[in-house]
Amino acid sequence: MSNNILLSEDTIKQHVKRIGKEISETYSESKEPIIIIGLLKGCFVFMADLVREISVPLQVEFMTVSSYENNSKQKELKVVMDINCSIYNRDVILVDEIIDTGRTFSKIIELIQSKSPKSLKTCTLLNKECAREVEVPIDFVGEVVPDKYLIGYGLDDNGLSRNLPYVGFI
Ligand code: IMP
Numbered sequence: 149m150s151n152n153i154l155l156s157e158d159t160i161k162q163h164v165k166r167i168g169k170e171i172s173e174t175y176s177e178s179k180e181p182i183i184i185i186g187l188l189k190g191c192f193v194f195m196a197d198l199v200r201e202i203s204v205p206l207q208v209e210f211m212t213v214s215s216y217e218n219n220s221k222q223k224e225l226k227v228v229m230d231i232n233c234s235i236y237n238r239d240v241i242l243v244d245e246i247i248d249t250g251r252t253f254s255k256i257i258e259l260i261q262s263k264s265p266k267s268l269k270t271c272t273l274l275n276k277e278c279a280r281e282v283e284v285p286i287d288f289v290g291e292v293v294p295d296k297y298l299i300g301y302g303l304d305d306n307g308l309s310r311n312l313p314y315v316g317f318i
């Protein structure tokens with residue numbers, strides 16, 4: 149079985165390079181290292197490539213969150229693994245590999261804002277804009293993608309396919 153390729157390895161590399169440059173320029177005057185928070189598991193490949201394209205001092209942190217239905221059948225977000233550093237008065241970038249409905253990202257933005265960072269910006273490689281249910285601000289973006297289920301480059305299909313070097317669909 150072969151997958152259809154949406155973003156080739158080369159295209160991804162170009163996006164990552166450009167985003168890294170944009171971030172480096174944005175924070176070139178920062179007095180303290182920026183803090184980059186990635187949302188696991190999906191972000192791990194993108195994060196690893198992205199941080200190596202950023203030339204300003206930075207600190208890498210990860211969070212794992214999962215969503216579940218509460219007693220009233222409403223979706224809630226549970227922080228399975230939190231960051232273990234203070235982000236108070238620091239420049240923070242929240243990174244995910246894809247923003248789909250925007251629900252996860254918007255809740256985490258709220259959570260991070262409550263910890264009073266100096267600034268908070270957001271970054272995603274893939275913006276599935278047409279599937280958005282909650283509006284979220286995106287500062288650094290790779291490209292807008294169609295409403296298809298995507299796999300590879302960290303994105304999984306029931307836990308598998310994260311290791312594909314490209315972004316594809318089945
Ligand atoms: P959202 O809360 O709907 O914006 O999406 C949250 C998470 O769902 C993303 O960070 C991904 O981990 C996952 N996700 C969304 N769309 C896809 C997809 O097309 N393929 C694989 N995972 C996806």
Ligand code: MG
Binds near residue numbers: 187188189191246
């Ligand atoms: Mg994710």
